Amino acid sequence: MSLTLAAPATAQTDAALRVAILQDDPGAIAGAIRAGADPRAVGENGSPLAIAAMSGKARAVRALLDLGADPAAPGPNGGNAVSAAFFAMNGVALLGRDEAPEPARRAAALDVLRAIAARGVGLDVLMRLGPTSMTPLMQAAEAGAVDVVQILLQAGANPNAVNGGRYSALDYAVDRAPSWAALPQDGRAEIVRALLAKGARRDRAGADGVTPLARARRTGNAEVIAALEGG
Known part of the structure; x- marks a missing residue:
């Protein structure tokens, strides 16, 4: 008799996706999605793409977009993924709210915005x-x-x-x-x-x-x- 492993619970795969996003790890993001995580899901902090955007994770943003994430999905404060780039850590760097600006951090913030904005969805x-x-x-x-x-x-x-x-x-x-x-x-x-x-x-x-x-x-x-x- 052969045993078939049950698919991971949605909560586990979604948690794995969040960790992969925060680690800015495209490979782990793809693995979590293959395991059942939904790149278009919306939680209390918005979509995975919005979370990646506000966290300043440019590689994660590009990976999620390539894997079917929706730029129009909700982000914080009634916004979407584009406006999420102007929120939290990424927004601080993007709009120059840093007390001690870091060029590399702002360059990453611009990459986040550029990748999402290029889809032309929800810009206004x-x-x-x-x-x-x-x-x-x-x-x-x-x-x-x-x-x-x-x-x-x-x-x-x-x-x-x-x-x-x-x-x-x-x-x-x-x-x-x-x-x-x-x-x-x-x-x-x-x-x-x-x-x-x-x-x-x-x-x-x-x-x-x-x-x-x-x-x-x-x-x-x-x-x-x-x-x-x-x-």
């Missing part, structure tokens, strides 16, 4: 951030992250998406940098030009009735004002 999903909500492009524009803005626009992010306050990425780009912004802020005019090149509307006012140009004049960045005026 709003994620709750305190009393407001923002798309990934809004967050990148606010932080002054030129490279992040470029990745998102190239992937097809909508520069005219607005949140509940009717503010767009252009509004955030022309405003003053937030107090936590640690990235170089001399690229804000480049962000404005990139948004305008993709069709961002400079004439639409937010809930406060202020247009991007009026907002820029309040801020006083001459290069940003010139970009908005077409100079």
Whole structure:
């Protein structure tokens, strides 16, 4: 008589997948999925892809995408896998919130975003951030992250998406940098030009009735004002 081993319990395979993700181990990820873990499952912390994204695990992100993970699956705060890249450890590096920035860590964070954004899915999903909500492009524009803005626009992010306050990425780009912004802020005019090149509307006012140009004049960045005026 031959004995047949029972398939591992779902909880065990899902746990193995989580460990493999946190170890950034594509081989172990593939093994866990072959053993029965579902790369499209959604737990209390979101999908496996969202967990990999917010943890800054670029190899895990690519492996999961190759094995059928869904970029549109839920992530934290009402977002998805793209917005998960702006959350937790990866978000800190991506948006320059580090007290002591590490170039290698930020490069990995950019790789995470690039891999997910390239699928072109859910780029404009709003994620709750305190009393407001923002798309990934809004967050990148606010932080002054030129490279992040470029990745998102190239992937097809909508520069005219607005949140509940009717503010767009252009509004955030022309405003003053937030107090936590640690990235170089001399690229804000480049962000404005990139948004305008993709069709961002400079004439639409937010809930406060202020247009991007009026907002820029309040801020006083001459290069940003010139970009908005077409100079």
